[in-house]
Amino acid sequence: MKVDKEALHKVAHLARLNVKPEEEPKLIEDLSKILTWVEQLKEVDTTGVAPLTHMTAEVNVLRKDVAEKTIRHEAALKNAPSKNDDFFKVPKVLKRND
Numbered sequence: 183m184k185v186d187k188e189a190l191h192k193v194a195h196l197a198r199l200n201v202k203p204e205e206e207p208k209l210i211e212d213l214s215k216i217l218t219w220v221e222q223l224k225e226v227d228t229t230g231v232a233p234l235t236h237m238t239a240e241v242n243v244l245r246k247d248v249a250e251k252t253i254r255h256e257a258a259l260k261n262a263p264s265k266n267d268d269f270f271k272v273p274k275v276l277k278r279n280d
Contacts, residue, residue: 183217185210 190210194201201209255268264271 183214183221185213185217189213 187206187210190206190213191201193213194209259265259268259270262270
C-alpha cells in the first residue's frame with residue numbers, strides 16, 4: 183500500500199507527533215511497508231481460530247487480601263527521623279492558597 187505525504191501528516195497529527203521535513207521520506211517508506219505487511223495478513227486463513235484477548239492462557243495467581251499485623255507499632259516508629267506520639271511526622275507537601 184502506498185502512503186503519501188498527506189496521509190503521513192494525518193497519522194502524525196492523530197498520534198500527536200511532530201514530523202520534520204527531512205524525516206518524511208523515511209517515515210512514508212516505513213509506513214508503506216507496515217501497511218503492505220498488514221495487507222498480507224488479510225490473506226491468512228483464520229477460519230476456526232478463536233480471537234485472543236491475551237497471548238497466553240496464564241492467569242495471575244494472587245494471594246487473598248487479608249489484613250494482618252506484621253510489625254509492632256513501636257518497631258515501625260523506632261527509626262523514624264521525626265515522630266509525634268503514635269505517628270510519623272513528615273514535611274508539608276501541599277500549600278494552601280487562602
